[in-house]
Amino acid sequence: MNAKLRRLLSWEGLLLAILLVVATLNTNLAPAYLSLNNQINLFQLSIEKIMVALVMTFIIINGEIDLSVASIMGLAACVVAVLFEQGVPLVAAIVVALLAGLLCGAFNGFWVAYVGLPSLAVTLAGMIGFRGIARILIEDRSIGGFPAWFTTLGQQPLLGPFPFSLLLFGSLFALAFVILHYSGVGRLVYVVGHNAAVARYSGVDVPRLKLGLFCASGLIAALAGVLLAARLGAVRGNTADGFELDIITMVLLGGVSIFGGAGTLGGVGLSILLILNLRNGMSLMNVTGNVQTGVVGMLLILSVLLPNLAHVARDRWQRRAMQRKEVQASIETSASS
Amino acid sequence: MNSWRQRIRPEQIRELSLVGLIVIALLVFGWQIENFLSARTFNRITTSVAIVGMVAIGQTLVVLTRNIDLSVGSIVGFTAYFVGAQLAANPTMPPAAAVALAVLVGGAMGLFNGVIVAYGRVPAIITTLGTLAIYRMLLINYANARTITVDSLPSWVVELSRQTLLTIGDFAVRPLFAITIIAVIVFQFVLGYTIFGRRLYAIGSNPEAARFAGLPVQQTVLAAFVLCGMLAGLAGFLFLSRFGNITAVAGQGIELESVAAVVVGGVNTFGGSGTVFGALLGAFLIDLLGQGLLRWLGISEFWRDALLGLLILLAVASDSVILGWLRRLWAAPAVRVEAGNER
Structure with missing residues (x-):
């Protein structure tokens, strides 16, 4: 146990060291890098992904995976845009989009938790299927022209220089931290991820926990999708395409075990910082987007x-x-x- | 009663039911849609199945060992572009050299995947999700926003996909489809009757047991990934021959189509069961349903992905539920006989 703890600490220490190196390099490249505005901006550019990464941490620690999050984000964005185009009030459209995300998550969760199918296969089907529903809704159009309050949603400074979406992420992070590390549910997430059979024989309602986690994943992904639609100002069929790669990378780089049962939100927080700063630095060096993805x-x-x-x-x-x-x-x- | 149970396994019923589904779909579409059972439909389906089917063979080898390869789409795209560029630069290159180049490049990419999975012990889903991005990055940098066009290629490349090898009635068999069918037959034999093939099943059904039994698990998994890469490279060549115009996004999404074909074709995602022939049937059924439903219901091309997702889910669910039920049915008489002996 002690050795395991030390290994985790050293992993987080390693992340911190790399982060410091990246930050030093970036500062030398561009003095404006360390300014508060650039740091806030750097979060803003990936705020949707890092929100979903928080829930993904729970899912992976629980021993499952959700490949469909990016498609749920795209679907939620398309639902908002299409309903808005039909003349539905934007607030109602957002609520419907969130419900759609919840439904997608519940759909995944049902097959994984109650039918017992592998989450890899189920969410792969969801990844294709939910994106397909988004395509049916929006076809090959691009929908924009949202009212000003929506396109600035989450981006205007709310408290000092900090915008709404960053504060939302901060509170979600704090909430997730407390739930995962200081609550009974959090312990159950680890126990089930470590050994689901033992958890079941100990009287843990494993299916309910998994269903709950997938529902949360769908809901947060939909919320992130709505925020993405607001930030981009226009929605297309391929909105948020391929985001699952970044999201899963953030979680695994944070030291969360792909086999479940191990990992901390602190590590994920550090890896989020590292990836964001690395991407920012590469942008400063004029490295193109696809190389960054590579x-x-x-x-x-x-x-x-x-x-x-x-x-x-x-x-x-x-x-x-x-x-x-x-x-x-x-x-x-x-x-x- | 017992004799046919001994001869047919639940997995074979799965494949027979797939053939049944294909026949039913053909009959329904042929009855409902005018001119559906025509040479044109046959052509369209066989040409697209040729490419996905070739990738699905390699995917089957990998999935049998309880792994997955999500980088095949990028490998197909990279080899198609790379071989196209080489052919455009040296139009005199012999056809055999071009095919060998495609297979080699694909094999090298598969080798990279395999070494990391088998020797670095990184889960296949992580490795290939990473190399999916890495290989695509290599392609985009190599292509540098240029496009391979039909005009720049030697004429034999594009001719290959338009020639007719043999005709059965009205139906013409194109060389691309014939190549894939030959590969399916070869690998069906490899899986069923060679030591390497049986090892893939053994490792997939229980990796621990395979290791304790002294099987070279790491080498075998590595070989599966290399073969998968080589087949994806060959598919890249077929892709080049079929389309002629290749951009940096070539082959995107083929990884999902191949996984779909494999899963619908009855290859278990937990490894250890399934055949190459089943994967080909899966690819065929998906394409048939895609073409047929779009024309029958008059719905747009945009429905394709949603249908594909639903089909994968249904296939996985029916696998888990129905096969479990069939296996219990198969096991039941044996249990009863044992109980009788004890008494």
Whole structure:
């Protein structure tokens, strides 16, 4: 247990060290980088993704995965846009979009939790299917022309220089932190992720927990989709396409185990900071978007590969140390006899 | 009663039911849609199944070992563009060299995936989600916003997809489809009757047991990924031959179509069961339903993805529920016999 704790600490320490290096490089590249405005702006540009990453942390710790989040984001954005185009009041359209997201999440959760299908297959179907529903709604059009209060939703400074969406993310992070690390539900998320069978035999209602998590994932993804539609000001069929890669990378780079049962929100917070700053730095260096995505892809692989290699190396080192001790002991016994 | 149970396994019933579904779909569409059972429909479906089917063979090998390869779409796109660019630069390149180049490039990308999954112990979904982005990045940088056009290619490349190999009645079999059918037959044999093939099943049904039994798990998984990459590379060549015009987004989404074909075709996502032939049937059924439903219901092309998602979910659900039920049915007599012996 102690060794595990130390490994997690060292992982977070490593993230912090890389973050400092990235921040120093960025400051040298552009002095404006450290300004509060740039830092807020850097969050704003990915605010939707990092919100969804919070729920994804719960889902992955619980031993599942949700590949459909980006499609739910796109669907929610399309629902808002299409309803608005039909003349429905925008507030009502937003509520319908959130409900649609909740429904998508419940749909995923039902098949995973109560039918027992692998979440990888179910949410892969959801990833294609929900995007398909969005395409049916919006076809190949682009819908924009939202009222001003919507397009500035979440972006105008609310408290000091901090805009609404950033404050919303902050409170969601605090809420998620308390739930995951200081509540009974949070413990259950770890227990089920560590060993679902043991949890079930101990009387935990595993299906209800999983259904709840997938519902939350759908709802937050829909909320993020609405905020994305507001920030972009126009919605198309491919809105939020491919976001799942970034979101899952943020969670796994934060030290959350893909096999479930381990990881912390603190680590995810650090990895979010790291990825945002890295992307910001690459933008400052005029690196194009697809190269940035490629770099994030490499980070995703390295974030799992490096700990594995370190683990193998340490095992080998420990075994060698043990052998050395045994040899020494045998020499001593032979010398004494 | 017992004799046919011993001869047919639940998995084979799954494939037979797939054939049944295809026949029913053909009959319904042929009855409802004018001119559906025509040479044109046959052509359209076989040409698109040729590419997805080729990728689905490799995907089957990987999924059988309880892994998944999401980078195949990027591999198809990269090889199609890369081989196209090489052919445009050296029009005299012999056809065999062009095909070999496609297979080699695809194999190298598969090797990278396989080493990280098998030796780096990174879950396949993570590795290939990452390489999906990395290979696409390589392609976009290599392409640099240029397009391969039909005019720049030697004429034999594009001719290949338009020729007719043999005709059965009105139906013409195109070389692309024939290549995929040959590959399916070869790999059906490899999976069923070679040591390597049986190892894939053994590893997928229980990786731990396979390791304790002394099977070379890491080498076998690596080989599955390399073969998957090579087949995706070959599919990239077919893609080039079919479309001729290749941009940096070529092949996007093929990874999902191949996974869909494999899952609908009855290959278990937990590994250990399924066949290449089933995956081809899956690809065929998806394309048939896509073409047929769009024309029958008069709905737009935009419905395609939603239908595909629903189809995958239904396939996975029916696999889990119906196969579980069938297996219990199969196991029941055996249990009864044992109980009888004890008495």
